[in-house]
């Protein structure tokens with residue numbers, strides 16, 4: 259038996275407990291790092307512990323079998339739980355998952371197989387220090403690899419903004435289910451290791467107190483790094499040892515520590531240390547004259563299909579919020595190589611229309627097609643719409659502020675065989691004149707540049723249809739002109755562009771066609787000059803006079 263933690267003398271149990279606890283904390287980290295506030299880990303650990311104990315004691319299974327059995331059982335229960343709770347978020351999800359842990363505790367308290375309140379004894383103490391270390395090292399290495407993968411990037415996007423993530427083709431429900439299962443596997447493995455370390459299991463080991471300890475570990479370690487959970491567990495397990503003479507103050511010191519960390523180091527100990535590392539000074543944006551003269555082509559856009567083909571169409575779409583008809587029998591058609599402008603007074607239904615076109619909303623009635631896809635299969639599933647050739651930007655910029663420009667653009671890249679993601683990212687940055695900002699976190703960039711990053715990310719999806727919701731909002735005239743020049747270039751690449759904008763003069767000169775909404779109804783459609791000179795449109799906008 260390899261028991262190298264014996265070098266810590268009387269504290270060897272503390273070290274082992276701390277490492278196993280860090281494994282459960284990692285299972286909590288897995289969901290929290292994706293912005294999912296689910297805390298069923300104590301219940302999942304109990305499932306792993308009891309299944310493993312029953313396999314060993316009642317079925318006489320060898321250690322490896324009971325370790326794997328407990329781990330998989332917990333992963334499976336987590337999978338079922340993900341299905342049951344898939345509609346819940348935020349505080350409701352937290353409460354439901356705490357309730358799950360309580361259900362497990364009450365179940366093991368009453369089931370004959372689990373030994374009731376007395377628990378189960380006589381579990382072979384077969385967990386060795388080597389096994390604990392191997393399991394934790396594999397878990398940490400696996401999670402680090404996962405974080406660096408496409409899956410990890412999608413998780414970061416989900417944490418930042420799940421709607422934005424789904425518009426990059428991320429199936430948020432499937433990813434969330436996978437994370438639940440992974441969380442269950444880690445908690446189950448910890449439970450199985452724990453019972454084969456202590457030799458017994460009883461319901462009291464899976465109390466609410468354990469959950470608060472886990473939360474403290476994740477708060478202290480932070481969710482910036484995978485290894486944060488190890489540091490947090492070390493602190494939580496190490497503190498009582500350090501405070502041996504002050505045992506009655508242990509809870510107080512724990513509490514004060516957590517409050518101090520939340521107040522002064524909200525990203526945890528490791529996350530805060532990161533801000534001490536020297537940061538490369540940010541390059542400034544190139545001179546605007548250089549930018550204008552830079553070559554502005556989008557050779558990577560798809561150019562299949564003749565210009566002028568109808569690529570998107572909706573008919574008689576009705577969408578209401580309560581008693582309010584935000585869209586009233588609206589029909590719209592977009593053609594490749596054309597810029598379609600959507601204008602209308604505030605609250606006329608423009609953003610609602612874009613949300614219907616991008617699959618966020620499922621309208622009450624209406625039909626439509628996006629390329630070869632029927633909208634009835636896309637409505638309510640924005641990630642499928644994104645995978646079907648449509649990309650969009652948002653009225654309020656939605657980017658991963660902590661991540662670099664390059665990472666944000668990479669998130670949008672549609673994976674196809676043979677695509678070199680790094681080369682494609684570089685090309686997109688060059689085409690959008692963002693090379694100088696590649697390594698800068700998006701949150702520190704000026705507004706106009708962030709808008710360009712959002713457009714670059716949308717282009718990374720190689721869309722056939724591009725929706726732009728007020729792409730020049732908050733920009734100065736030069737920046738506005740720049741965005742409209744970019745839109746013209748995108749149109750030349752054969753993309754159907756649908757733009758919502760308030761700048762009527764710009765829309766008149768740049769759009770091929772305009773659709774005007776008023777109180778959810780389409781009141782005009784056609785060539786910009788004809789539409790903007792129509793009496794009904796002028797009345798809707800300004801009552802009388804003329805539009806720019």
Ligand SMILES: Nc1ncnc2c1ncn2[C@@H]1O[C@H](COP(=O)(O)OP(=O)(O)OP(=O)(O)O)[C@@H](O)[C@H]1O
Pocket residue numbers: 579582584602603604605606607608609610611
């Ligand atoms: N999620 C929602 N819940 C309830 N009402 C909504 C919702 N979204 C939009 N509305 C209402 O639907 C109507 C259309 O809103 P929408 O945002 O589509 O208009 P808009 O033309 O984009 O306005 P703006 O130019 O101010 O952005 C408004 O009356 C708005 O209050």
